[in-house]
Structure formats: C-alpha cells, structure tokens
Amino acid sequence: VTYSGDYADIITQGKEAELRHIHENLYAKKGQGSDFLGWLDWTSGLSEDFLNQLKTAAERIRKQADVLIVIGIGGSYLGAKAVIEALQPHFEKNPEFEVLFAGHQVSGSYLKQLMNYIEDKEVALNVISKSGTTTEPALAFRFLQKYMEDRYGNEAASRIYVTTDAEKGALLSLAKEKGYNRFVVPSDIGGRYSVFTSVGLLPIAAAGFDTEQLVNGAHAAEKELQAFDVHDNPAIRYAAVRHDLYEKGYTNEVLATFEPKLSFVQEWWKQLFGESEGKDHKGIFPISVVYTTDLHSLGQYIQDGKRNLLESFLVVDEVDEDLTVFEAENDADQLNYLAGTSLHDFNLVAYKGVSEAHLSGGVSQIGIHMKKLDEYHLGYLLYFYMLSCAYSAYLLDINPFNQPGVEDYKTAIFRLLKKPGY
Numbered sequence: 001v002t003y004s005g006d007y008a009d010i011i012t013q014g015k016e017a018e019l020r021h022i023h024e025n026l027y028a029k030k031g032q033g034s035d036f037l038g039w040l041d042w043t044s045g046l047s048e049d050f051l052n053q054l055k056t057a058a059e060r061i062r063k064q065a066d067v068l069i070v071i072g073i074g075g076s077y078l079g080a081k082a083v084i085e086a087l088q089p090h091f092e093k094n095p096e097f098e099v100l101f102a103g104h105q106v107s108g109s110y111l112k113q114l115m116n117y118i119e120d121k122e123v124a125l126n127v128i129s130k131s132g133t134t135t136e137p138a139l140a141f142r143f144l145q146k147y148m149e150d151r152y153g154n155e156a157a158s159r160i161y162v163t164t165d166a167e168k169g170a171l172l173s174l175a176k177e178k179g180y181n182r183f184v185v186p187s188d189i190g191g192r193y194s195v196f197t198s199v200g201l202l203p204i205a206a207a208g209f210d211t212e213q214l215v216n217g218a219h220a221a222e223k224e225l226q227a228f229d230v231h232d233n234p235a236i237r238y239a240a241v242r243h244d245l246y247e248k249g250y251t252n253e254v255l256a257t258f259e260p261k262l263s264f265v266q267e268w269w270k271q272l273f274g275e276s277e278g279k280d281h282k283g284i285f286p287i288s289v290v291y292t293t294d295l296h297s298l299g300q301y302i303q304d305g306k307r308n309l310l311e312s313f314l315v316v317d318e319v320d321e322d323l324t325v326f327e328a329e330n331d332a333d334q335l336n337y338l339a340g341t342s343l344h345d346f347n348l349v350a351y352k353g354v355s356e357a358h359l360s361g362g363v364s365q366i367g368i369h370m371k372k373l374d375e376y377h378l379g380y381l382l383y384f385y386m387l388s389c390a391y392s393a394y395l396l397d398i399n400p401f402n403q404p405g406v407e408d409y410k411t412a413i414f415r416l417l418k419k420p421g422y
C-alpha cells in the first residue's frame, strides 16, 4: 500500500496507541461486534475435510448440471461473483458450465428470461441466505424452486443446495423438510465477511476455480497481517491513511482499477466498506471507477469537481496475457510512437499519469498493488480488505459487523406491501 502524502506524519504517538488498542481488542476478540469476528482466523481453522466436502459437492453439481444458479444478495452473492468475474475469461465464459446469479434484485424480466435461458440446460440451484428470510432471494427461490419441482419432480431436491444458518431461519426449515443438500453459514461470520466460507467457496468451486489456492492466499494474509506494525502492515496503513484523509474532509473514496475483470471486486469492496462503516452519520462513501473507460466520464469530476475525494488505485502488477503495439507502415493513426509498448505497459504509464494529474487536482492517492490476478492473490486481497475495514470502522468508533440502517427501508416496503405485522 503506497500513499501520496507523508505516512510518517499520520502516525503520531497518539495514532499508534489508538491503532494498538484496536489491534489488541481485535485479536482478543473484544470490542464492538466481537461476536462476528469468526472470519478473522477462519482460514486457520479450515479442515481438509471441509474443503473436500465442498469440492465433492461442486463436482457433483458440475456432473448433474450445465448451469448453477446462485440465489443470494449482498454478502451472500458478491464474494462469489467478485472472484468468478475476476478469474473467468472475458468471452466464452464457460461454454460447458455456467454460474449465473439471481435474487440480487427484483426483476420479473430477468427471472423470466433466466427461466427461458435454462430451458434446454441441466440446472442446479444454490440458494444462500444467512438469515434465511431475506425477501429478494426468497422471492427468486419461490419461482425457481417451483420451476425445479415442475421440471425435475422428486429429483429436484438433489439439485438444490442450501447455504444458511445451522440452527434457524425459514430457509433452514424448508431445506430440512424437503431434504435439500445443506451447507452452513457460521453464526459468527456476517455476509460481507463470508467469502471464504461455503457462501463463497461452493459457487467458486463449482465455477471450476481453485478454492484451495484462494484459501491459501487468505491464510497467508491472515498470518502476515496479524503483526502489529503500523508502518509495514498494509491493512493498518490503508486504514490509517483513509482515516486521516477522512478527518481532513475527504469523505468519498474512489476505488480505481485499470483491470475490467476487477469490477465486481470493486462492488464487493463497496458493500464491505459501505455497510461496515456508514453508520452514526459517519464513514467514507465508497465509489468505484474502471479506467481508462471512466476517464472519459467521471474523470472530469475527479480531476475538477468538489474536493472531497480520495482515490485508491487497485493495480495488478503482472498480467498473463498482453498485446504489444506494432509499427504500422504509413502511421496513419499516428500511433507508431507506441510501437514496442504493450497494452499493460500503457496502463501502468496511464496509472502514473492519471495519479499525477489527479494529485495536482487535489485528490490524495493510495496505491494497492496485487502481484497477479489469480486465486492466491485474490484470496490475499479480499482478506486484506476485510481486516483493513475492521480497523477503519474501529477508528471511527463504529461496529463494523452490523447493518442497522438497512432495516429502515425494509420496514417501509413491508408496511407498503401490507406484510402481516407491519
């Protein structure tokens, strides 16, 4: 994690003591929301048995189906979506086996078209909801469960995989009653911190990606980022810089990347930080952009609009596939000056140029570098963000693990829909 300002200025004695206090409470599992710190050392406790069980289920799903529909919203879908989008090819995503998502919005046309699309494909469902009562996935499941029962009859149950709490919720009762395959969301891990549990790992394994490497990356992060080193621990550095800038009035963070495959990692990050920090009228508002696309839209605002923005760049240092600009005979497009430059090199230069320009426009810069876009480094990155988010929220004196604010809109909708009890 790099910073355009002077990091040493941020780490006063008082700040270091505050961070130490947060660190000690975090690892002693004390403090606000500490009942939801299961994710902190989750990968250390993962058994081979558990991973094998998930792998076996994923293989079974791939054998019985051409399409897995993952039904969930918020933390119950964004982790898997982020990892799958980051790793799958841009085109021909996976002609033999697809993972599709539902229940992350309420759209009749989406569900109708989805049911048409799967008509001549073999289908399995993974419905994910920790509470087991969230309306959007429950609604999608009502339609898709009927679809499965109409189409597969008694065989439907063997094609439905339910990931929910071990002890409570409407989805659990239904799964028990119908004899669906069951996976557990640990009670001490909230949705947006659950990507390394069955919530994320089952769909990711079914999509054909290496969950062991993903977990290995997260485990390496868990071990390495445990050190209390205010200067070198990137999770602490990122939280400390954000907090300092927030206190100086930078209340919006733009997460920028030049890698389009990371756009759902950005969505996951927005949910993680937005839902964890945005409470008690505090917190940085998370926004995301993909460059260079958005340099031709939001770039203008970032350079020149209201000055309350900080910008963090998520940079992939090495790429697997690239193209190098060649010399054209007549140079009609006047691009010969780029001959010999690869498109990745172009982006690295663009990163430098954009960050210089935005800095001169008053936008402070944070750089977050990941070596490669693969399972291991993604696992590392996601754990890094979760840990840093906990530090960040605690620096604001906020419980990172609840989301009381999302109840208000639900109550209003339920009242308008005349749900019994509202």
Ligand code: PA5
Pocket: 073, 074, 075, 076, 128, 129, 130, 131, 132, 133, 134, 137, 190, 191, 192, 193, 275, 403
């Ligand atoms: O991060 C969270 O806790 C939330 O975003 C939840 O994941 C989301 O509201 C879905 O909840 P549930 O899994 O209970 O359906």
